[in-house]
Amino acid sequence: MDTSTQTPFEWETITKTSLPALESPRFRESGLHKLPNAVSMYERILQGEARAIQDEANENIMLARVVGHLVLELYARRGILGNRPCETIIDEVMRSPTGYGDGDNVVFEVGRQYRDHLIRGFRTSTELYRYPSPSLHPSRPSYDKLEDMTRDLTKPSGKDYRTTRKKALARDGFRCMITGYFDRRSLKYSAELQRMKETLNGISLNIETSHILNESTTQGVGTGEESSVVNKTHFAPGVMAILRQFGLEHLSLALEAVDGVHQIWNLLSLELNLHSDLGRFNLWFESTGEPNCYKVCVSDMTIEQHIRRISTRPETSGSGAPLAVEFRSDLQGAPPPDPQLLALHATCARVAHMSGATEFFDRLEWEAEETNVLAPDGSSAHLLSSLMSPYAYIQEVT
Incomplete structure (x- = not known):
């Protein structure tokens, strides 16, 4: 199809939600x-x-x-x-x-x-940043205990994507944080994890590691001393400048470091469909006021119905109560997803739909x-x- 003669961006449906009036x-x-x-x-x-x-x-x-x-x-x-x-x-x-x-x-x-x-x-719209799935531990075919595999994978051994992806999976119990699906790649390394899956009558598939803040936002940041000096004075790639102006310098500094976007607190373990929904603002998390406890919010009720139908976790299955999840971690060096990043993602998701x-x-x-x-x-x-x-x-x- 040749679009060169079309007038660009003739949108009919993008302006549905008016701003509330001042007296509203x-x-x-x-x-x-x-x-x-x-x-x-x-x-x-x-x-x-x-x-x-x-x-x-x-x-x-x-x-x-x-x-x-x-x-x-x-x-x-x-x-x-x-x-x-x-x-x-x-x-x-x-x-x-x-x-x-x-x-x-x-x-x-x-x-x-x-x-x-x-x-x-905060929006990931394509599959540009898909990575080859790394083996969990190339030198050992299996672990006798799940605790040993978890401890091994959460050792502080780097901040690149392949390393922190393993840490995120270990932090999240090698399962999707919403549905409870088990990571298929991890199962073959742990007999204990396989038994857990069988006991829970669980389902396995490849779990994706999702960035809350899109990886592309830090391209070219922190790649050299000279660029670092420039970025920290008057100019910065957009989202980093905005984080600083918002008083969130601690986040911008951590994310601007080499491979900083792969910090474990910027990662979520989700099954493939929910991974895509998160990136396209069809899924976000609202704080309940309790530490690390969130309401699962969706842009389309069919997504909620899908979650309730397939989930093996009691808090996200069945009908009635709002979908809720608890992001927790007892592992040293593997904190749960950052609440401020989740709040910014939720903000952007809602604004994107309303505007x-x-x-x-x-x-x-x-x-x-x-x-x-x-x-x-x-x-x-x-x-x-x-x-x-x-x-x-x-x-x-x-």
Whole structure:
């Protein structure tokens, strides 16, 4: 199919969820108005949305809604993330419009920044980062005790993906963290694990190791002394700059280190379908208020029905109570998934669906797959710009 003559990004379904009005119960009950300048900031966002609707500018409608929903969702998770993320967005929206035209354009540019860097950083849309599945222990065919295999795999022996993938599997009991499926590759190394599977009448298949924050976000970070100096001053790959502006420097520093994105607290063990759902924002985790306990949230009830039907864990099977999981670890050097990263992923997932960014990313990927050659008349410029924007450097606000 030749798409070179098509007008890029003619989306019909990306602008479904309007921002709540300033006087609406959702905004008043959110408590966001208690922050300094929050009301003025939100009024400016609503004005940008209204202007975009009047101009029938679908992308600008989406960008305004990205900012509006994002600040509301971040404030709802202030118990985990603090107030700094919302304060950052308030400052950005309320800054002088010099260089952006008017206030509406500031809103659109802020929305574009967070769509292309933060939200996209937590979304894994393709299989570009699949790795060959490593054998658990090439020098030993099996372990007499599951405890021995777990201890061996969690020894501090590196932070590359192959090493931390093994640690994550061991931390998670060599099972999918939601369904309880056993990792097929691990079973052949432990008779005890095989007996456990048989006792529980379990199911086995290859368990995937999922990144909460997409691996591609740290490409080119921490690869040399010179680049490290630059990244830590005024510029940084988008999501890292945003983490720092949000007051999450400890996360950005750890992730910017060589192979830092493979930190075990950025990894989840999930069966293949749920692995894909997590990456495409069809699955996320909301804190219950109890340490390491989360509600499993999905974008489509068929996913929940699928989980309940196939799960071998009592907390995610059957019907009735909300799906819940506990991410725990008693293993030294193998902490559970980071609650702040999970909160940011949940925020991005909800904002992506409410703003229409999910459809934007889907359409962008479809356009990229269908377009083999850029059009000579320049009509592919928007596509190229959108594909390249996550890899651009952004200036941090000081």
